[in-house]
Amino acid sequence: MTMPSSAELARAAQLACVAEAATEKPGNVTPTRAFHDCTYEDFLASAVAVGPAFGAAGEASVGQTILRAVRATRALVETNTNLGIVLLLAPLARAAALAGDEGDLRAALQGVLRGLDREDARDAYAAIRLARPAAMGEEGEYDVARETPEVTLLQAMELARERDSVAREYCTDYAITFTCGLPALTAAWSAGLGLRACVLRAYLETLAEVPDTLIARKLGRAAAERVSHRAAEVLAAQAGGAEVLDVELARFDAELRDDGHRLNPGTTADLVCAALFVFLISRGAPRELSPSAERW
Secondary structure (H helix, E strand, C coil): CCCCCHHHHHHHHHHHHHHHHHCCCCCCCCCCCCECCECHHHHHHHHHHHHHHHHCHHHCCHHHHHHHHHHHHHCCCCCCCCHHHHHHHHHHHHHHHHCCCCCCHHHHHHHHHHCCCHHHHHHHHHHHHHHCCCCCCCCHHHCCCCCCCCCCHHHHHHHHCCCCHHHHHHHCCCHHHHHHHHHHHHHHHHCCCCHHHHHHHHHHHHHHHCCCHHHHHHHCHHHHHHHHHHHHHHHHHHHHCHHHHHHHHHHHHHHCCCCCCCCCCHHHHHHHHHHHHHHHHHCCCCHHHCCCCCCC
């Protein structure tokens, strides 16, 4: 990859958020399915809102980028639409800005993650309090209610890694993003699929491989594993052709819908957005991915 400009960083972040939200994914908010407290339009507004913060990621700390993006989102949207996405994209955007021409994004990311400090934790904690995410528990003395954390942001993520895949990404140099989501996107794109079909493929493959931790926090690990098993079954249905796959996708979506959207694989969607950002930034957010292009 070549070093992106601030405009390219902002564009990649916004396009990743839009493409993820615009894809009809089982159990998520989509263009045709809303939750009682948020809509597809809320996700579009959120995508627009975060552009300036990510565009400036090369000149700001990770914590500052997180807090700026969440503040900008809450100025437009009343509910939490993108905290997980913001937490994931902030280190990636800074790494992309610092990698240099032909730089290794993941190597730069490792350096960014190792350099996270208490100031990053303070700003990230403030962002989490502002976003007020659902199913957010406490972890003893490292509760996000603390305005002055006693740990670095990476240490805080280490404490949460077993219950939150976003935190686990920080502790593994984004293993899910680089070894699951990104390869799925790249393979689907290379096979000639449109962008939203690529996103759906990456979503199903990630969900099948990694039980969704938002579901696990709400309903327990067993429920999350059952959803992952169903995602694997839906993937297998591809062998039966498009009509069979469409039936299985509709059935899976119905299984994940309830009044409290407790089976929403929201963390999986966040992970796919991170993979999308890497995919886009590594390709320079090419023109063939514009909304008017055939491959959208």
